[in-house]
Amino acid sequence: MPVRLQTVAILALLILAATLPGYLGTAATQRFAIDMMVKLVFVIGLSIFVSNTGVLSFGHAAFASIAAYSAAWFTVPPITKKVFLPDLPAWIIGTDLGLWGGMAVGMALAALCGLVIGIAVVRLAGIGASIATLAFLAIVYTTFSHATGLTKGTASLIGLPLVVGLPTATAVALAALAVAALFSASSVGLMLRASREDEVAASASGIAVRALRLVAFVLSAAVVGASGVLQGHAIGILSVGQFYLELTFLTLAMLVIGGQRSLSGAVVGAIAISFIAELLRMLAGGITVFGLAIPQMPGLREVGLAVIMLGVLMLRPKGITGNREFSLPRWLGGGTKRRESR
Amino acid sequence: MTWFVQALVDATSIGSIYALTALGIGLIFGIMRLINFAHAEFITIAAYVVMLTIAFGFPVALFAAAAGVLILALLSERLAFRPVRGADPSTLLITSFALSYLLQNTLVLIFGARPSGLNILPELSQPILIGGVRLPIIHLVTIAVTVLLLAATGAFLRKTRMGIEMRAAAADFEMARLLGIRANRVIAAAFGLSGVLATAAAILYVAQTGVVEPRLGLHLALIGFVATVVGGMGSLPGAVLGGLAVGMVTVFLQVLLPADLRPYREAFVYLAVILVLVLRPQGLFRPASARERV
Numbered sequence: 001m002p003v004r005l006q007t008v009a010i011l012a013l014l015i016l017a018a019t020l021p022g023y024l025g026t027a028a029t030q031r032f033a034i035d036m037m038v039k040l041v042f043v044i045g046l047s048i049f050v051s052n053t054g055v056l057s058f059g060h061a062a063f064a065s066i067a068a069y070s071a072a073w074f075t076v077p078p079i080t081k082k083v084f085l086p087d088l089p090a091w092i093i094g095t096d097l098g099l100w101g102g103m104a105v106g107m108a109l110a111a112l113c114g115l116v117i118g119i120a121v122v123r124l125a126g127i128g129a130s131i132a133t134l135a136f137l138a139i140v141y142t143t144f145s146h147a148t149g150l151t152k153g154t155a156s157l158i159g160l161p162l163v164v165g166l167p168t169a170t171a172v173a174l175a176a177l178a179v180a181a182l183f184s185a186s187s188v189g190l191m192l193r194a195s196r197e198d199e200v201a202a203s204a205s206g207i208a209v210r211a212l213r214l215v216a217f218v219l220s221a222a223v224v225g226a227s228g229v230l231q232g233h234a235i236g237i238l239s240v241g242q243f244y245l246e247l248t249f250l251t252l253a254m255l256v257i258g259g260q261r262s263l264s265g266a267v268v269g270a271i272a273i274s275f276i277a278e279l280l281r282m283l284a285g286g287i288t289v290f291g292l293a294i295p296q297m298p299g300l301r302e303v304g305l306a307v308i309m310l311g312v313l314m315l316r317p318k319g320i321t322g323n324r325e326f327s328l329p330r331w332l333g334g335g336t337k338r339r340e341s342r
Numbered sequence: 343m344t345w346f347v348q349a350l351v352d353a354t355s356i357g358s359i360y361a362l363t364a365l366g367i368g369l370i371f372g373i374m375r376l377i378n379f380a381h382a383e384f385i386t387i388a389a390y391v392v393m394l395t396i397a398f399g400f401p402v403a404l405f406a407a408a409a410g411v412l413i414l415a416l417l418s419e420r421l422a423f424r425p426v427r428g429a430d431p432s433t434l435l436i437t438s439f440a441l442s443y444l445l446q447n448t449l450v451l452i453f454g455a456r457p458s459g460l461n462i463l464p465e466l467s468q469p470i471l472i473g474g475v476r477l478p479i480i481h482l483v484t485i486a487v488t489v490l491l492l493a494a495t496g497a498f499l500r501k502t503r504m505g506i507e508m509r510a511a512a513a514d515f516e517m518a519r520l521l522g523i524r525a526n527r528v529i530a531a532a533f534g535l536s537g538v539l540a541t542a543a544a545i546l547y548v549a550q551t552g553v554v555e556p557r558l559g560l561h562l563a564l565i566g567f568v569a570t571v572v573g574g575m576g577s578l579p580g581a582v583l584g585g586l587a588v589g590m591v592t593v594f595l596q597v598l599l600p601a602d603l604r605p606y607r608e609a610f611v612y613l614a615v616i617l618v619l620v621l622r623p624q625g626l627f628r629p630a631s632a633r634e635r636v
Contacts (some may be wrong), residue, residue, distance in 0.1 A: 056431075056432040120619070123623065127377065128571060128619055128623055130435070131615075134564070134567070134568075135568060135612040135613075135615045135616050135619075136612070136616065139616075142612075245560070252436060252439065253436065253440065256432070298451070298454070299448070299449075299455075302443060303451060306443045307444060309443075310422060310440050313429075313436065313440065314426060317429040
């Protein structure tokens with residue numbers, strides 16, 4: 001089912017409602033809301049490829065990484081760059097583009113890398129494509145970990161200007177939503193979903209499956225790149241480890257738990273898991289219940305998250321939304337229940 | 343010439359451990375089309391069991407680890423994978439990802455994230471000299487144990503009823519079920535065997551590195567997936583050869599790359615993987631059953 005205007009409106013309202021805790025005033029809730037928007041942009045970007053093509057990608061964290069670092073090359077103050085990133089070319093050290101310029105550079109570079117690796121990925125089917133993206137993630141991680149002159153390696157790169165607040169992050173999330181909805185509603189989106197359901201029949205009907213998948217891959221790399229740029233400029237610190245298996249797992253889980261074949265699934269999954277993870281984080285940080293102090297338990301958040309995920313996968317293997325898109329008639333009990341197969 | 347022999351032994355020894363890991367992953371993949379990320383934690387947990395029981399002597403520790411991981415593998419099949427069996431491959435994948443994350447962080451919860459030292463068999467770390475080449479005994483032991491285990495697994499798959507049923511299920515699961523093979527039993531047996539192979543890989547790996555930490559299995563399992571896919575999806579000899587090949591490429595890159603590129607060795611290994619996938623999408627050693635049916 002194509003994403004309709006009302007679906008986008010419902011999802012946009014849902015996103016705005018989810019950010020409300022961020023305006024409660026405390027720094028912690030604001031940080032939480034910003035982080036949720038960052039993850040949301042990532043998952044929406046990931047869903048542009050995964051939802052429309054049905055091919056699972058493990059490599060998108062690498063695009064966030066590439067974009068985050070390349071944006072930082074253009075936003076960190078020149079003096080700091082000279083000290084921390086001595087291997088950058090002189091013209092980059094001297095250039096300061098600000099957040100939006102940096103984001104444009106980051107997204108462009110992520111898209112370019114997406115184009116190069118995408119050419120390989122779209123030639124492969126199913127599991128082979130997923131493993132190729134995993135290999136790409138490992139390549140970017142290893143390279144960035146050791147290219148200390150460009151990234152500070154496994155140490156943290158500090159000094160990114162803290163220019164991303166909650167309104168900025170929310171705006172980018174809504175923009176990502178619009179891009180994903182437009183793409184899904186376009187003829188390219190429709191043809192891709194046809195090839196997702198039956199690749200052979202789709203190619204027999206004249207759909208250039210590989211070329212269209214490449215388009216989706218590049219677009220999704222760019223949007224995920226925007227998420228990486230937001231993350232860097234929201235917390236001011238970048239480290240290579242932020243963009244590896246942990247992030248891959250978390251974002252994929254958000255997508256699958258929400259419902260990996262619909263945009264509504266991506267949005268719902270990202271928001272639901274963010275809230276659950278935050279609750280668990282507070283528990284793991286140690287709390288006092290009725291005078292009984294529960295000590296800090298590192299690892300508890302992750303364990304709880306994994307248990308919830310396994311539960312959802314067993315009870316609702318198609319995710320919370322069951323791969324459907326939200327629409328008003330369905331909620332009001334009227335209209336027909338339409339959905340794409342599987 | 344000595345450097346070459348030395349590198350060859352290193353490569354075969356590392357490749358052996360990769361091959362054992364890839365075989366453990368390949369067994370499950372062949373039957374269920376499940377890439378089992380939790381294999382990483384089967385390996386890690388085997389190492390932790392050895393650490394906890396090594397005080398009672400090596401044979402006890404070996405037995406405890408094998409038994410522990412066998413039970414873990416059977417339990418995870420029963421509790422996590424059976425409920426989602428038949429779901430689409432990406433759901434299976436995410437399930438195993440979630441299980442892996444769960445087990446890994448349970449280890450963090452119990453033991454903390456910091457690595458601890460573990461010297462399993464100190465006498466094996468001594469090198470011996472053969473014709474001017476220094477060979478650590480552990481490398482030779484690793485190779486020997488791997489050859490034995492591979493031969494035993496091969497015999498099991500060819501000669502026993504359960505093994506033949508397993509190969510039938512890997513070739514065509516639906517057909518095998520129609521012919522009266524019990525799905526639950528075959529899959530449980532595959533998980534059990536996979537757990538035993540994980541134990542062997544864990545012990546050999548820790549005997550070489552001497553360190554135990556919650557993320558220990560992750561690196562091995564990543565290589566294992568890659569090896570399974572590169573070797574030919576669903577082909578067990580392919581998985582073994584794939585593991586050996588990755589080991590060879592890794593060690594020879596370490597030796598042959600110029601010093602300033604050496605830290606990027608892993609990146610080159612994974613680049614080679616992508617190249618193989620693009621040039622031979624069905625893997626290096628493709629079984630007839632892996633061809634996609636329309």
